[in-house]
Amino acid sequence: MSEQMSPERMSPETQTTFPRHVRHGSNSGQPVSRRDGRLKVTGAATYAADNHPEGLLHAVIATSTIARGRVRSLDVEAAKAHPGVVEVITPANRMPLHHDPNEKMPPFGFRVEVLQDDTVRYVNQPIAVVVAETLEAATEGVRLLAPRYEEEDARTGLDNGLRHEAQSVGVGAPGTVSFGDLDAGLKGAARVTEGDYSTPPQYHNAMEPHAVVAEWDGDTVTIDMPNQALRMSAASYAAYFGIPAENVLIRSPFLGGGFGSKAILNGPQILGILAARQLGRPVKLVLTRAQMYGPVGHRGRTWQKLRLGTGDDGKLTALHHHSIGATSSFDDFVEPAANASLMLYESPAIRVEHEGLRLDIGTPGPMRAPGEASGSASLEIAMDEAAEACGMDPLAFRLANYAETQPGTGKPFSSKALRECYEQGAAAFGWAGRPLEAGTMRDENGFLVGWGMGTAVFPCPQFPAEARATLRADGTALVETGGADMGQGAWTALAQLAAESLGLDLDKVEFHSGRSDLPDGGVAGGSGHTASAGQALSNAGGDVIARLTELATGDPDSPLFGAGNIGVVAAEGRLHRRDDETRSQSYADILARAGQKELVGTGKSGRDPASAEAFAMHSHGAVFAEVKIDPNLMQVRVSRLVGAFAAGRIINPKLVRSQYYGGMIWGISFALQEEAVADRRTGRIMNADLAEYHVPVNADVPRMEAILVPEEDPRVSPLGIKGVGEIGVTGTVGAIANAVWHATGIRVRNYPIRIEDLLRRR
Amino acid sequence: MSLSISLAINGRQHDVALNDPRVTLLDLLRERLDLPGTKKGCDRGQCGACTVLVDGRRINSCLALAASMDGAEITTIEGLAEGDELHPVQAAFIEHDAFQCGYCTPGQIMSAVGLIKEGMAGDDPERVRELMSGNICRCGAYQGITEAVLEAGRKAAENAQPQTGNPDTGKDAA
Numbered sequence: 001m002s003e004q005m006s007p008e009r010m011s012p013e014t015q016t017t018f019p020r021h022v023r024h025g026s027n028s029g030q031p032v033s034r035r036d037g038r039l040k041v042t043g044a045a046t047y048a049a050d051n052h053p054e055g056l057l058h059a060v061i062a063t064s065t066i067a068r069g070r071v072r073s074l075d076v077e078a079a080k081a082h083p084g085v086v087e088v089i090t091p092a093n094r095m096p097l098h099h100d101p102n103e104k105m106p107p108f109g110f111r112v113e114v115l116q117d118d119t120v121r122y123v124n125q126p127i128a129v130v131v132a133e134t135l136e137a138a139t140e141g142v143r144l145l146a147p148r149y150e151e152e153d154a155r156t157g158l159d160n161g162l163r164h165e166a167q168s169v170g171v172g173a174p175g176t177v178s179f180g181d182l183d184a185g186l187k188g189a190a191r192v193t194e195g196d197y198s199t200p201p202q203y204h205n206a207m208e209p210h211a212v213v214a215e216w217d218g219d220t221v222t223i224d225m226p227n228q229a230l231r232m233s234a235a236s237y238a239a240y241f242g243i244p245a246e247n248v249l250i251r252s253p254f255l256g257g258g259f260g261s262k263a264i265l266n267g268p269q270i271l272g273i274l275a276a277r278q279l280g281r282p283v284k285l286v287l288t289r290a291q292m293y294g295p296v297g298h299r300g301r302t303w304q305k306l307r308l309g310t311g312d313d314g315k316l317t318a319l320h321h322h323s324i325g326a327t328s329s330f331d332d333f334v335e336p337a338a339n340a341s342l343m344l345y346e347s348p349a350i351r352v353e354h355e356g357l358r359l360d361i362g363t364p365g366p367m368r369a370p371g372e373a374s375g376s377a378s379l380e381i382a383m384d385e386a387a388e389a390c391g392m393d394p395l396a397f398r399l400a401n402y403a404e405t406q407p408g409t410g411k412p413f414s415s416k417a418l419r420e421c422y423e424q425g426a427a428a429f430g431w432a433g434r435p436l437e438a439g440t441m442r443d444e445n446g447f448l449v450g451w452g453m454g455t456a457v458f459p460c461p462q463f464p465a466e467a468r469a470t471l472r473a474d475g476t477a478l479v480e481t482g483g484a485d486m487g488q489g490a491w492t493a494l495a496q497l498a499a500e501s502l503g504l505d506l507d508k509v510e511f512h513s514g515r516s517d518l519p520d521g522g523v524a525g526g527s528g529h530t531a532s533a534g535q536a537l538s539n540a541g542g543d544v545i546a547r548l549t550e551l552a553t554g555d556p557d558s559p560l561f562g563a564g565n566i567g568v569v570a571a572e573g574r575l576h577r578r579d580d581e582t583r584s585q586s587y588a589d590i591l592a593r594a595g596q597k598e599l600v601g602t603g604k605s606g607r608d609p610a611s612a613e614a615f616a617m618h619s620h621g622a623v624f625a626e627v628k629i630d631p632n633l634m635q636v637r638v639s640r641l642v643g644a645f646a647a648g649r650i651i652n653p654k655l656v657r658s659q660y661y662g663g664m665i666w667g668i669s670f671a672l673q674e675e676a677v678a679d680r681r682t683g684r685i686m687n688a689d690l691a692e693y694h695v696p697v698n699a700d701v702p703r704m705e706a707i708l709v710p711e712e713d714p715r716v717s718p719l720g721i722k723g724v725g726e727i728g729v730t731g732t733v734g735a736i737a738n739a740v741w742h743a744t745g746i747r748v749r750n751y752p753i754r755i756e757d758l759l760r761r762r
Numbered sequence: 763m764s765l766s767i768s769l770a771i772n773g774r775q776h777d778v779a780l781n782d783p784r785v786t787l788l789d790l791l792r793e794r795l796d797l798p799g800t801k802k803g804c805d806r807g808q809c810g811a812c813t814v815l816v817d818g819r820r821i822n823s824c825l826a827l828a829a830s831m832d833g834a835e836i837t838t839i840e841g842l843a844e845g846d847e848l849h850p851v852q853a854a855f856i857e858h859d860a861f862q863c864g865y866c867t868p869g870q871i872m873s874a875v876g877l878i879k880e881g882m883a884g885d886d887p888e889r890v891r892e893l894m895s896g897n898i899c900r901c902g903a904y905q906g907i908t909e910a911v912l913e914a915g916r917k918a919a920e921n922a923q924p925q926t927g928n929p930d931t932g933k934d935a936a
Contacts, residue, residue, distance in 0.1 A: 037856035040864030041848065041871060043799020043839035050798035058793075135793060136784040207803045207811055207865040207900045256801070256865025257900050289804040487862030487901045658859045658903060665902030690808040690898060697895035701904045703887070 028500035031654030035492045035511070036254070036485065045254045048224040049211035049286045056213075057086060059275045059285040060138040061268050062128040062145050063294065064120040067154035067360035067683030068329075071118045071127050071147055078144040079130055084137030087279055088145070089129040089271070091115045095278045097270075098242030104331070105236050105265060108171055110363050111331045112267040113295060114274065120149065121330055122362045123684045124294025129271050131279060154360045154683035155329070158303065162358040163324065169354045170336035170371050177342060179408030180349030185318025189309025192318075193386045197306065197378035197749045199337070200675035201326070202299040203688075204367050205695060206486075208256020209289060210296050212272035215282035220247040223273060226255035228263035229523040230482045230516040236265050237273060246517075253514040255486035260366040262486070263525045266296045293676060293688040297365030300335045301326040302374050303357075306382040309349075314390045314400045316347035321379065324355045328363040332356060335364065340375025340730075343457045343618060345383070346403040360683050366525065368666055369726040372458055373733065377670060377751060380454035380734020385747065393436060394453055394738065395426060406616035414611070415713035417646035418455070418620035424707050425644030426453075429624035438745035448629040449639075450743025456621030456645065456731030458527055460722035462607040465522035467536035469502060469544045471599040475573045475588035477502050479540065480512045483521030483533040487662075488725050489655035490529055496651055497534040497719070501541025503570025519602070527619070527723030530651060532605050535717050539603025545570045547601060551594045552585055558593070559583040611715050619722040621645035621709075623664065623731035627739040634758035636740055638668050638700075643731065644707035648722035653708055656724050660706035663728015669696050670729065671736035672752050767832040771797065772841025783829050788812045790828040791838060799839040799868050803898070810897030813869035813876075814838050820876035839868035842875065850917050851875050854910035862901035870897045874911045883915040890915075 039045040064071070076088045094115045099105060101114045113125045120127065130141035155161045166175035186192055206226075213224040221241070227233050227250055234248040241248075255262055272285030287296070302325050309318035321341040325334035338352035367373075387397035399422065405412055426432065434451050435441065441449035467481040479498040485491045495511040502509065512518060521533045549568050552560040552575055560568060560575055560583065568575045576584040591599060626640035643664050650656050673694040676685050687693045706728075713720045733751070740758070741747050748757045765780040776795065788805075791797040791814075800823060803811030807825040814823045815837040842849040851874045854860070861867040877883050877893050890911045891904070899907065 033856050034859065034861075036864070037861075038848070040861055040867050041839075041852040041855050042843055043797075043868045045864050046798070047801070047865060049802070050792070052793065052796065052798070134782060134785075135789055136782050140784070205900055207809065207863065207898065208801070209803070254865075255863060257863040259900075286802070289806065289808075487864065489862070654859055658862060658901075658906065661905050662862060662902035665904065689806055690804045691806070695898060695900060696902070696904070697898055698904045698907060699888075699891040699895040701891070701902070704905055 028496045028651055030652065032492055032496060032506065032652055033654065034489060035495060047208055047254050047256050048213055048226050049284065051213040051224045053213065053215050053282040055281050057131050057133065057279060057281050057283045058135040058138045059129050059131045059272055059283050060142050061126045061271060061285065061291065062130065062142045062147065063124040063291050064127050065123065065684065066120055066149045066151045067123045069120050069149050069151040071120060072150050073148045074128055074145045076145065079141040082137060082141050082144055084133040085130060085141040086133060087131045088141065089115065089131065089275060089278065091117050095274060097240050099240045105239065109236050109265045110365065112265060112270060114267045114270050122294055122328065122360050124291055124362065126267050126271055126295060129275055131275050131283060156359060156678055156680050156683045158357065164356050164358065166325065166334040166354040166356040169325065169334040171366065173336050173339060175354040176352070178351045182318050182320055182349045182351045185349035186307065186309045189317040190312045191389050192307060192309050193382065193389050194307045195382055195385060195749050197304040197381065199302045199374040199377060199751045201301045202367060202674045203293050203676055203693065204259040204261035204298065205292065205690065205693065206257030206259055206261060209287045209292060210262065210266065210269060211286040212269045213282065213284045214273040214276035216277050219243050221273060222249045222251065224251050225269060226258065226262045227252040228255065228258045228484050228486060228525055230484065231520040232523065233265060234516040240270055241277065248516065250516040251514065252484055255484060258486035258524070259368045260370065260525060261297050263523060264297060264365055268295055289690060290688040293685045294362040297363065297367065299367035299370065299374065300333065300364030302335050302337045304337055304378045306378055308382055308386045310386050310390055314392050314397055316345055316401050318349040319345065319347040321352045321375070323375065324357050326357045326359050326361065326364065328361055329358045331363040333364045335374050336371030337375035340372050340379050342407060344403060344455055345401040346407055350408050369458060369729040372726065373670060373729045376454070376457065376730045377733040380731065381737050381749060384452065384738040384741065391436065393434065395422060395431060398455055411616045414615040414617045414715035415648065415711050416620055417709050417711040418622070420709045421620055421622040421644040421646050424709055425622040425624050425642055428705055428707060429642040431624055438742050443628055446631065448631055448743040450627050450739040450741065451624070452735045452738025452742055453622060453624045454731035454734030454738065456623055456643065456727045458619050458723065458727035458730060460531060460617050460619050460648065460716055461526045461528040462535065462605060462717050463522040463528050463532040464606040465532040465536040466519035467533065467540040467603045468519050469498060469537070469540035469601045471544050471548065471587055471591065473588060473591050473597050475586060476508045476510065477504055478510045478512065479537055480518045481521040481533045481537055482516055482518035483513045483529060484524035485514065486524060488529065488659055489652060490524065493530050493651040493655060494534050494537055498537040498541050501538040502544060504573055508573065527725040527727065531717055531721040531723060534651070534721060535605035535719050536603045538719055539605060540601045543601030543603055544599055547599055548587060548590055549575060552590045555593055558585055560585055615715050617716050619645065619647035619724065619727045621727055621731055623735040625732065625735040625739045627736060627743055629743050634755050636672055636753060638736060639702050641702060641704045641732065643728060644709050645724065645727060646709040646711040647724045647727065648711055648713040648716055649720040650708055651721065656708060657706045659724045660728045661704055663726060664704055664732045665696050665701055666729040667732020668700060668736060670733045670751060675752050765829055767829060769831045769833065770835045771795065772837060780828060785828045786824055787826040787828050787831055788823040791823065797838055797840055801865055801868055803866065810873060811866050811869040813872040813897065815872060815876055818879065820873055839871060842871065849875065851878070851910065851914040854914040858906040858910040858913065859903065860906035860910040861903050866897060866899045870894065870899065870907055873897050874914065878915045878918050883911060885912065885916065887912060
């Protein structure tokens, strides 16, 4: 964990786009390479399923092949007779749990399927667990179970699902929000554009399948698992097993991707922990790729309707966004898609509303930019259609409807450098001079060329988090927070922030994270981890420096004696008098003179309630896309993609750029590739694998550009950090769809945009 | 049933008494030989996370039965670096931020090492993108991957002699 990377050279690009943060002359703000890089490129980074404790048993879950009904029989005897099989766990012999799995687990836990009975509520629901001495035996044992079912008709779509008003959407957002008089706004409009849009079910498909290795010792359990919310999960598992929360240790040093799917408890992982307890031996349970299409969440399907009224001046008079979100038959997670229309564009009347649709599917959940991605995918097309109706350039139209304050509430934004994003993105892309009309551009090979743009937006939450910093006698420090690095670069960025607060070089700071027995690092989600855990670490470092200052300034023999708390600066492992920097003392010396082996500081973070009340807080961006389309095959290729994003203070531009690229690639995926296709008769997903469920491969991705637009925001938090993990998805989807229209003149309103959508209507 | 196979992994000879013919090379490495650096992403040959070199060729180790590996010379991600010195592809991956979560990274790197050795990549980004498309990265680190492979490829071409990452010929018996 202590691998250190030397700060790399600043690229010219970096220098021009981001001012170096100079407080304490620290590493923060610099494009440091990942501190865990060496572990990851040598295969030494340990993911959950890489663990192999002594006496390990392998568990494989059997999952249902029907969407609705009952399991009538399982051939348990045949499975148990297979050499190596140790036990088959079914509803008949599954040990009791201390929390009813048909009830939600506060604060965010869904109802889960852990063999509570023989009902089947969706395809790929766990119906049994086979535990064996080897993975091969357990896998064969599952096959031998040969389940027989009593099958009922599957509810798979709008025609047979149960529609209901959604009181709340996402995780606790209101289902309906209304400002102004929508009818009057529509009536008074010079023109109204209207469209029906849809987004498909999408599955997170992190490269690392969900895994758990659990080992019990009496009433305590050690769980290796990828986890985006360690403390919260530990408490929830404890509740399921009726033990104190401190008896659960979750170790999650690395996650092979999360994207929301590893933040919330699911049935299979509980079953892995349960099997270990029931059998008194350590158990490893890893989902197959196919089993990830059901019990571990997905981005729910939506059907959206948008109505935009515009005046002769090209300004919105009304914005109506209605969304139906698919959820399961037994729990609620309605994609908060329409709420995307509350964040971006000024309109005297806005109404967003949601309905739920109950289907025989696994419960959806948050997936990278939940709501914002699906909602802005539609809104950005609708805005393009309205611009077209007004005869305006899409960018000019968005600027005409630029929200100077939060739409509806009129709250000021804590900061909003969106105009700069539009300007810089458009300039880098070469947007000026784009023909208004569709279908006029061709490249040298005769391919249709189109340019489209979209606005990116994402809220920037700050969650409660805690951290601890320990300054050691040798002047180095250990900083700790139970956070999660699922690839966003937390190990590096958080350590940079800690080093900055401690006035130490990065290589003097050891960073520990990814364990539930460390101070609560909060949730790695909502693009809020750096803002949350980072602020806690920074405060812990500040606490250390304050204590150290007290020691030094109170020591008559210190060169700092008498300098008050504010009269001292911390830099490069020394405290300096602010008025005379030649007078300084090293941390090691201060501790030694005070006879202390170490000095511990603690820090917490959480959004200032007054600030949260007074300001609307978002990251913003603008994405510009070029597509090229073969006029005969109508195959769409994204040939250029430029995003410009303003997200408060940037801790590590190298890693942030990677986050933006990743988000933008998810945008390509959403626009053109991803879709889980269910058989309408059975509800079975026909492409539950990585060959048929399309996600971008390297050749699908053009050279991209991500511009880091400077933005200072002292209101979101003292450190001024917003969030970068999800915003890249939001503007990109619409930008690509709009580019497809611009190339072809065909408006496709159903994602993903397929070749046949373009061929059919050519 | 017991089947004896003998294979060299990262230069080290292993004599394995297989008690099960169903074991894949991937599961042999991960579950039986304590080499979990090679990753399982799909177990169907669709994602590339399990890529290793067998007799210098890139393969998906999830699609190869261990029993068929008798006499093979295998290089995994654990066998690329020379002590503290990273293989040029590994170093280029760090430099170009060619990964995020790191789970697909062993497979990406083994594919890159393989195709550079085969002289497939050249200096054409389009070609690298195509050739690396058997390895899915869900985080979307493709831009960095392409840059890293190009850079490592250029370095390999400059050093006329072959890469010295790992001796594929194992001599020290287990």
